Amino acid sequence: xxxxxxxxxxxxxxxxxxxxxxxxxxxxxxxxxxxxxxxxxxxxxxxxxxxxxxxxxxxxxxxxxxxxxxxxxxxxxxxxxxxxxxxxxxxxxxxxxxxxxxxxxxxxxxxxxxxxxxxxxxxxxxxxxxxxxxxxxxxxxxxxxxxxxxxxxxxxxxxxxxxxxxxxxxxxxxxxxxxxxxxxxxxxxxxxxxxxxxxxxxxxxxxxxxxxxxxxxxxxxxxxxxxxxxxxxxxxxxxxxxxxxxxxxxxxxxxxxxxxxxxxxxxxxxxxxxxxxxxxxxxxxxxxxxxxxxxxxxxxxxxxxxxxxxxxxxxxxxxxxxxxxxxxxxxxxxxxxxxxxxxxxxxxxxxxxxxxxxxxx
Amino acid sequence: xxxxxxxxxxxxxxxxxxxxxxxxxxxxxxxxxxxxxxxxxxxxxxxxxxxxxxxxxxxxxxxxxxxxxxxxxxxxxxxxxxxxxxxxxxxxxxxxxxxxxxxxxxxxxxxxxxxxxxxxxxxxxxxxxxxxxxxxxxxxxxxxxxxxxxxxxxxxxxxxxxxxxxxxxxxxxxxxxxxxxxxxxxxxxxxxxxxxxxxxxxxxxxxxxxxxxxxxxxxxxxxxxxxxxxxxxxxxxxxxxxxxxxxxxxxxxxxxxxxxxxxxxxxxxxxxxxxxxxxxxxxxxxxxxxxxxxxxxxxxxxxxxxxxxxxxxxxxxxxxxxxxxxxxxxxxxxxx
Numbered sequence: 107x108x109x110x111x112x113x114x115x116x117x118x119x120x121x122x123x124x125x126x127x128x129x130x131x132x133x134x135x136x137x138x139x140x141x142x143x144x145x146x147x148x149x150x151x152x153x154x155x156x157x158x159x160x161x162x163x164x165x166x167x168x169x170x171x172x173x174x175x176x177x178x179x180x181x182x183x184x185x186x187x188x189x190x191x192x193x194x195x196x197x198x199x200x201x202x203x204x205x206x207x208x209x210x211x212x213x214x215x216x217x218x219x220x221x222x223x224x225x226x227x228x229x230x231x232x233x234x235x236x237x238x239x240x241x242x243x244x245x246x247x248x249x250x251x252x253x254x255x256x257x258x259x260x261x262x263x264x265x266x267x268x269x270x271x272x273x274x275x276x277x278x279x280x281x282x283x284x285x286x287x288x289x290x291x292x293x294x295x296x297x298x299x300x301x302x303x304x305x306x307x308x309x310x311x312x313x314x315x316x317x318x319x320x321x322x323x324x325x326x327x328x329x330x331x332x333x334x335x336x337x338x339x340x341x342x343x344x345x346x347x348x349x350x351x352x353x354x355x356x357x358x359x360x361x362x363x364x365x366x367x368x369x370x371x372x373x374x375x376x377x378x379x380x381x382x383x384x385x386x387x388x389x390x391x392x393x394x395x396x397x398x399x400x401x402x403x404x405x406x407x408x409x410x411x412x413x414x415x416x417x418x419x420x421x422x423x424x425x426x427x428x429x430x431x432x433x434x435x436x437x438x439x440x441x442x443x444x445x446x447x448x449x450x451x452x453x454x455x456x457x458x459x460x461x462x463x464x465x466x467x
Numbered sequence: 468x469x470x471x472x473x474x475x476x477x478x479x480x481x482x483x484x485x486x487x488x489x490x491x492x493x494x495x496x497x498x499x500x501x502x503x504x505x506x507x508x509x510x511x512x513x514x515x516x517x518x519x520x521x522x523x524x525x526x527x528x529x530x531x532x533x534x535x536x537x538x539x540x541x542x543x544x545x546x547x548x549x550x551x552x553x554x555x556x557x558x559x560x561x562x563x564x565x566x567x568x569x570x571x572x573x574x575x576x577x578x579x580x581x582x583x584x585x586x587x588x589x590x591x592x593x594x595x596x597x598x599x600x601x602x603x604x605x606x607x608x609x610x611x612x613x614x615x616x617x618x619x620x621x622x623x624x625x626x627x628x629x630x631x632x633x634x635x636x637x638x639x640x641x642x643x644x645x646x647x648x649x650x651x652x653x654x655x656x657x658x659x660x661x662x663x664x665x666x667x668x669x670x671x672x673x674x675x676x677x678x679x680x681x682x683x684x685x686x687x688x689x690x691x692x693x694x695x696x697x698x699x700x701x702x703x704x705x706x707x708x709x710x711x712x713x714x715x716x717x718x719x720x721x722x723x724x725x726x727x728x729x730x731x732x733x734x735x736x737x738x739x740x741x742x743x744x745x746x747x748x749x750x751x752x753x754x755x756x757x758x759x760x761x762x763x764x765x766x767x768x769x770x771x772x773x774x775x776x777x778x779x780x781x782x783x784x785x786x787x788x789x790x791x792x793x794x795x796x797x798x799x800x801x802x803x
Contacts, residue, residue, distance in 0.1 A: 178590045178645075180653030183583055183621035187545055187574035196571035209567075212559040291555040295616065298519060298549035299572045300541035464521055464551065 194309050201313030217278045224271050228325035231260055232332045239336035252333040254428050257354040260326050262422045277386045279314045280369030282379030289377045293462045307459050318362045350426055357422035364414055371451040374458035390415050407434040411443045471497050473624050473656050478527035481513050488513040490680040500650045502667030503660040505677035511660050532623055548617030552628040558602030562612045569616035587615040591645055607638025624656045631666050646670050696731040699757040705749035712743040728757055
């Protein structure tokens with residue numbers, strides 16, 4: 107095999123294409139003694155030798171620029187940290203805003219939906235007051251309008267409100283408030299920061315209580331003000347009914363406090379949200395049913411003292427001034443029982459929260 | 468010198484009933500990165516809780532960043548970034564909001580906390596992933612998020628409890644690099660509790676070794692490693708003769724088959740080894756300096772030196788034989 111000899115000389119100046127590293131043009135010359143390369147063979151095969159001796163080519167032989175990894179730089183921060191009230195506000199805000207928007211405590215969609223349903227259902231009194239005002243029938247208004255019995259009924263009364271509304275709302279809310287901090291270890295985030303155990307419990311308590319309060323107290327207030335607005339009630343009526351309205355507000359606060367303290371104590375002994383929720387419902391509804399059965403079978407009402415709902419109802423009836431349905435013992439016994447229940451629940455809650463670990467749970 | 472100390476304890480004792488978790492601990496931790504070592508039950512967690520001001524000491528006193536651990540717990544926790552060993556994140560929250568909330572818990576304004584959360588997540592390598600739910604994160608990403616939570620307020624001291632726990636090699640490397648970067652370019656101090664000696668070695672200049680609530684050793688890792696230099700040789704033919712010859716010359720030798728490690732105590736140890744090999748007609752196929760890992764040294768201290776308090780100076784002044792990292796009996800080592 108003969109290799110065609112070539113005398114052509116190719117100069118290949120390379121244009122500096124890469125801005126990063128200037129490329130020095132390296133002329134390549136081919137002659138007889140030049141070792142055979144692909145370029146020479148290519149030239150031999152395709153070169154016409156007519157004017158293409160001066161053939162020049164521009165090739166992009168610039169080396170591929172190396173990638174650069176940008177190493178993150180530590181950014182210092184010279185801001186001031188706010189005092190205790192701001193830290194507590196952060197906990198409260200985190201739990202409250204979680205009901206309405208993303209980025210805060212993630213309450214589940216079923217919980218949020220249930221709260222909405224209960225809120226709308228709690229406004230039924232308002233709707234009925236408006237209807238009775240529109241119809242203008244005093245008979246209807248005496249059934250639906252503001253009265254001692256209806257105010258009591260709004261907070262503590264009658265099925266399904268006493269069974270399905272507020273106990274279930276409390277159970278859904280308290281379920282994971284502390285237990286999930288145990289489950290996910292997020293308690294370490296709180297306690298490795300300047301948050302005291304008292305502040306932690308107080309803010310969790312307050313946030314759950316406020317959410318319940320938003321439903322119960324706002325709907326109660328709307329009911330009362332709907333009556334004033336639609337029936338054109340004057341100052342005399344307001345002065346006359348305000349004490350029973352305030353007594354109802356107090357009953358509602360007592361209910362919220364009791365359900366929250368029992369619920370949070372259950373949440374503090376658990377690592378999931380199911381047990382505290384179901385246990386709170388069992389305590390509220392189970393004791394009520396048990397006391398009801400015993401009362402019917404043996405005509406003994408004393409077991410109502412172990413039922414949080416019945417104690418609340420009894421105290422509520424006394425302070426609002428409705429006809430009492432528990433007549434075998436004084437309402438002060440129910441009040442004492444409520445105090446004892448709350449004390450026990452808060453004791454369990456504080457003991458369990460003070461045992462929550464930062465380093466290991 | 469006193470100003471350079473970030474943690475100082477004097478006779479720090481913590482008892483739970485009859486159980487003494489920390490026993491008269493006298494520590495001086497300088498600025499920079501310090502590794503907190505010790506087996507399970509050594510008192511590491513109790514020590515961390517004590518310096519965070521979360522539990523009351525039974526006896527003794529201590530300061531962290533110049534603040535009293537008995538009375539200024541809140542202030543200490545404001546100036547420390549704590550990265551717990553275990554999960555401490557809500558899996559249903561997005562990382563950006565979790566980090567922001569951790570800043571708010573320190574008293575940061577929500578807007579500032581959010582801006583700072585972006586910065587810290589970028590710094591720990593989660594810039595592009597910050598709007599994902601933490602529940603979908605890998606272990607490495609969760610660890611990085613925990614670190615971001617600890618760094619959000621730019622603390623003077625970061626306490627990282629097992630920061631590379633459960634991470635794969637690349638995630639571990641990244642975590643170690645980030646911590647190192649925080650110390651070197653951020654000029655922050657890190658107290659790193661870990662059982663992975665390798666990681667401690669890569670991040671820290673100093674170490675504290677706890678055992679059964681007592682301080683077993685403390686000092687510079689470099690010093691610790693310096694006291695136990697050995698030369699490793701691979702011998703072909705006449706290994707036993709060579710071993711005998713070197714022992715006869717008073718050299719510290721331990722052997723496993725053809726591999727021997729000789730204590731590098733003198734300048735001319737290498738020449739002496741070669742001389743012995745020439746005398747007995749043994750071939751040395753390979754010779755190199757053997758640097759004990761921190762793990763070897765850890766075992767050495769625990770097994771050979773007892774658990775009394777030791778500083779780097781104590782270790783360096785111990786007799787060579789006592790400092791020997793001895794191999795177990797089945798490997799040809801002598802009794803400790």
